[in-house]
Amino acid sequence: MSAAGGGGGTGPISPWAVVRYFTRPRRAEPPQRRGGVGNPFAWLIFILGVLYFFLPLLGTFLHSIRTRPDIFLAYRQVLDDPKFFLGLGYSFTVGVLTIVISLLIVVPTAYWVRLKVPRLRPIVEFVTLMPFVIPPVVLVFGLIRVYSSKPLVLTATDFGSDLLLVCAYVILSFPYMYRAVDTGLAAIDVRSLTEAAQSLGAGWPRILWGVIFPNLRTALLSGAFLTLAIVIGEYTIAVFLARTAAFGPYLSLLGRSQPYMPAAVSLISFGLTWLAMGAIAFLGRGAQTRVQVAGAR
């Protein structure tokens, strides 16, 4: 059952062994050796994968340091530009608000559907997939059309537009957030945990906050950071709602006027994304050591 092969062998470590090491079950059973661990084809695929991901980064980096005589001028300019931090700060704030609202909508919904109306799950899944079907430009035009006239005029003020932006991002986050939460719920015995808490006297608020949320920690973090990544890079909706302070429009504007700064900004934002992913891994590691699906050992 365990896939923790590749450890303790005498041959070279294959890329698959590395992948298996990082995706191994937490309570892994004794390691088993698997055939084809040192397969040259596996190495070829691994190297192609690495090239596919890292060559564009390398190209971007080489482009960003073509400034002479100071090869890091673009980075210096980015870090000296207050608009960079303003844009990042604005998008981060919008992202956090999006995550909070999305969690408040998605978690109780996914939980209730799993617990009480599982037959509605395909419908809810379909609804959450709508952002993949409806392009952002259609979504934002719809929002502008509805909320630029009475009875609810939101596009006339900054606050109203910010609110619309957050609401639009909440909708965009649904496919990622719902799937992350639903997968998390599938990994725990939701019904038994809920009934156990009920039989012990707990009401719904305590069950959700004390039992369900803590056991979905990793799933919630995954959904949250995916949402954050989408919000920080989003361009279309922010531009059409005239939210030019957002990071996406800032990056686009920069690309039109500066030759090297966009590459530097891209790499810096890439680094920030990796930091966020590292935070998921770190926090998730803490949760994994605690979380276990109910069942026999």
Added chain:
Amino acid sequence: MSYLELTGVRKHFGPTVAVEDFNLAAERGEFVSFLGPSGCGKTTTLRMIAGFEVPTAGTIVLDGTDITRRPPNRRNVGMVFQSYALFPNMTVGDNVGFGLKVRKRPGDQIRKRVGELLELVHLGDKLDRYPYQLSGGQQQRVALARALAFEPQVLLLDEPLSALDAKIRVTLRHEIRAIQRQLGITTVYVTHDQEEALSLSDRVVVMSDGRIEQIGTPFEVYNFPSTGFVASFVGTLNVLPAVVVDPGAGRLNVVGQEFRISRAVSARTGSTISLALRPEMVSLGDGPAGSNVLRGTVADVTFLGSIVRIRITITEGVVVTVDEFNEPTLVLPELEQPIAISFPAEGPLVLESVPVIEPDDLIAEA
């Protein structure tokens, strides 16, 4: 009035009848088991007592209070689940203390009670462990301690041993019974394992197709099954077709071999009835004088550890299973060997629910 009373309880899921006309009166401190095959309604009935299902009709009264429609978190009923359902994010101590924390008991009181309960289930040293750090048996002990910590009025156990291996099941079974006796808590236990039900319970409720087949002590249910279903579900059973020779004297004929049972038969002479015979009532050989004897050939010999199960073909389609205690001096019969089996007149039971074929019917069919 009894401590826990279920009166006329019925549960329908759409057109499906899960439980029908369920009536039970359990006394304070009694250990009652619901026994039956999958889908017989035993878990649904337990879930109605717990409050997870609302009965379609009928009432559930606990200590004089009608709790039929009371939500589960306001019933003061402890429950142990087959899957343990321990909270993975909490330590053993936090799990056991959860119910007390919900009831806003003081911290020192919670710590004291948690300590007591963990000692009771022999896990005093596992206070700070997480559920995943425990074995299945230990997890179920924690689940038991958690369900008992807040001193519930009734303890419900839903197949708590099903996920455990055979040896731990037996150990834990004894522990559950000992703890139940020690605390004197009214307990309802759901199982499909007849051995568990018979060994643990004060009374057993045998269920089939949503209905109660029989309620009785383990002794009554095993030795005096009231229906054919109970006789066949509880324990292993040989069912023999027998033609009534003399109903008053209990004389019957099984495939041409005549014998006698200890009580009169209500069926008419010449009709065919079904007889039930426990394997342990049957011995190899002719037995002492006055025993009923049937002759056949050995079809199969199975070694089961403490017993050896021998299947003997009396005639085509009529096979009798015999259980012999295993002992070093036991001589096992050969396959196809002609053999005699014997049983006392008190051994066979007449199965009342199995349709009796009257001689007139046979004539009509002919």
